[in-house]
Amino acid sequence: MDKPNVNAPDRLSKKTLIAYGMGDFASNLTNTFMGSYLTIFYTDVVGLTPAIVSVIMIIARVWDAINDPMFGAIAERTETKKGRFRPYIFYFTPFLALAAVLTFTTLGGKGGAVYAAITYIAYGMLYTVVNLSYGSLSTVMTTNPEDISQLTSYRMMGTNLSSVILSALSPIIMRAISHSTTFNARSYTITMLIYAAISIPMFYFVYANCKEVVKPVNEGQKVSLGVSLKTVVTNKPLMLTFAMMIFVMFAFFGRMGVVIYYIIYVMKKPQYISVFMALPSIMTVIGILVTKNYIVKWGKKKMTAIGYVGAGLTLIVMYFVDPSNFGMMVFLHALYGFFCFSFPIPMSMIPEAINYQEDRVGIRTDGLAYAATSLSTKVGNAFGPTVALLIMGAFGYIANAPQTAHAMQGINLATNLIFGICYLMALIPLAFYPLDAKKNAEIQLSLDAKRDLVQDRKSED
Template identity: 45%
Template sequence: MEKMIMKANSAESVNPSQSSEKLSLVTKISYGLGDVGGQMVWNLSSSYLVLFYTDSVGLAAAAVGTLMFVARITDAVFDPIWGAFTERRHTKYGRFRPWMIWGGPPLAIFTVLTFSTIPGTEGVKLAWAIVTYMIQGLLYSVVNLPYGALATVMTRDSGDRVALSSYRMVGTNFGSIILGAITMPIVLMLSGGGDVATTGGFTATAALFSIASLPLFALVFFTSKEVVQPVPEETRVSLLSTFKTVLGNKPLMLITAMLICTMTSQFGRLGVAMYYIIYSLGRVDLAGWIMPIPPLFTIIGIAAFTRFAKRLGKKKMVMISILSSSGSLLLLFFAGPSNLVVVILLSMLYGLGLFATPIVLAMVPDAIDYQEDRTGVRSDGTSYAMTSLAIKVASALGGAIGAWCLAAFGYSADAALSERTLTGINVAVNLMPAAILLLGLIPLAAYPITEAKYQAIRARLEAKMSPTGKSADDE
């Protein structure tokens, strides 16, 4: 393994001029597959952990909501610290690449432990859940934050950055499709073949998915190159100054706020979607068909609509995405679960509307370049950590709001469901996510970087890198 890693690293160039080279299709596909590996552990937790805790372990929904919130907020605080550490720690393999190899195995182990429990009272089981889930979240950051930061240092080309984000989101949604289709059938099969998912069934499924994630993380390591280099060590600013500069990056802060809104909506819905299928639709047998619908149509939406970001602008395309996806959820709420065909059609439209996530992620490198142009400081890891922090805060809020909503409407795994509880499930799955999505329009409206402004920023940065002091356009 050491020889393979050294061979992969020996091909890596550190010449900044290569940052303008186009990325190969193999590199883009491999990068996207890295998020398939991430989904093997993250989607499993996001989609099924609340259900696992309430229906298999027997924890109260309100306690699960608090657990999700505390664990993810702790994780969110960790992310900027980890981002600052990784961008300053140079290894012979790069700053971000090696964590694909180093962080994967511990993450796999704690994913399995998270989907397990120990004998004892509800308090003992809750304590086990808090510890294992919190550590799993921290380890996910150890892998995922450097993975995301890689996209900011693999190229300066704006088109390739959108492409990397698009391939990543295709990987995310492809992983969600596969997992949505196979997870519950596998859990039920490993639970004994009935209609009830057991703790052991979830644990075994987590082990299978965790093992499958490891070669995908390794693939990213072997096919990526870090060509956008940090400033020399002797001219680097202090950690405190880096944080101040990042927090003063207005576009980045607006992206962070926007991501909190949009991802809280998505995570909140994802965490309770199985309740809607099992109890509102009454069709647990169709879970493997219904769960993959939104991510499948998100892939179609990404393929169909992200290409217009260059023509219409990133900001306008994100606005279209938010309005279309939230509108679909509102129609789902008022239509109710009585007509399965309508539910499926509106779920398709909802998935199509989520096409803009790679566009939002492609705004992050633009904001990093904005910071470098304005201050001379480039903080890829710390800046990307802000988006990771946003996603973790969104995960905390989404998971907690969904579970708290179920508790507020009287959900209990041991009690028959009333009409009020079924209404609460509909609120948690459709109405609440639609309202939170619409809040994302507020920071989006204030986002200042247009396509023309970014081209000017890029030209100035290229001029600084050029030996002649001129950009390629000037020459």
């Protein structure tokens, strides 16, 4: 008679799935607003040049390359009754909210650039603490592959719902505060204050309802940081996932950070900012709902490839289309958003890569592995807009002024063509990703057997 698997997890409740999705909703209340408006806040309100903004973001990302893996290692070595990751959400969420608000304030004068750098870097560090801990929860809440996929889907639903709401409401809120179609410093600060305040109880809802149940096979065994880092960088599926996410995050967040310039200065439709900022997110939600069954039927790699090709080609076409053709602009923005259904799929590959590593070498590094995802997000969020701003500056962009034809060409290039090519480049690491449903099932059976053996030894002791 077969022995029951004592490590088989209970299926996650609907409440737990909703709570987990609420975490990305909360995270993106501040992070999406920052990704959409920080560059234009720095250039058009604080008065920083595109070059200075680029330097600030590069410095922040260089620090993140050190800080993210460092915190990942700290988090996965944390041992409390509440788990390894949940306590960081509980204690640091209020500080993250405060840092988000401070990032959208300005001292003015010569100290503006220094203050901007300090607050932006502080926000990035606190974002790592809270969001890396939140993201790592998905790897320790269950081992059921269907639930892991569900967690990713709910997370992306939270991401895109918050993006829709922010894209639609932010311009309205800021116009109401500034009493003008031109947003002032106060309108940015108060809008971020609203979003930051709402995010705090949402993160606490995640903390209360998302429990850590998956224990490493090597639980209790001390693993040096050097060994952990080596197992991560030699984890082929994880490194390939990291590589594809670098390209995609660069494209996704880069375009998000500068598309407002395209709407205002190239399309010359500032009154439709809400429409063009919200439409892609709405269509992404629709795309996820329409394609979710095909991800199981056709496989993650094929569906991810379809999404990347579709998003990339749509942006390339948009570069060549007359921006005054309003109907075509609406259609292409909607089509681009639909193909972003593929955006969450690589995130569901992270737990697969962690399991692959644990089965192969007996070391589970949830925190460090997820640090790669966190780092790819922040690299994309910074370097995407940074490269776009440098291109715009090189083509002669001048803040708060009518743009020359050459400058508008630069904005179009930076918003559409560059990032369309990046989506297509993500297909290269995707092509080499080695795991599929069959292989993942074999790995999970192997890990379950090892955990059963550990449990049996503990029972004998």
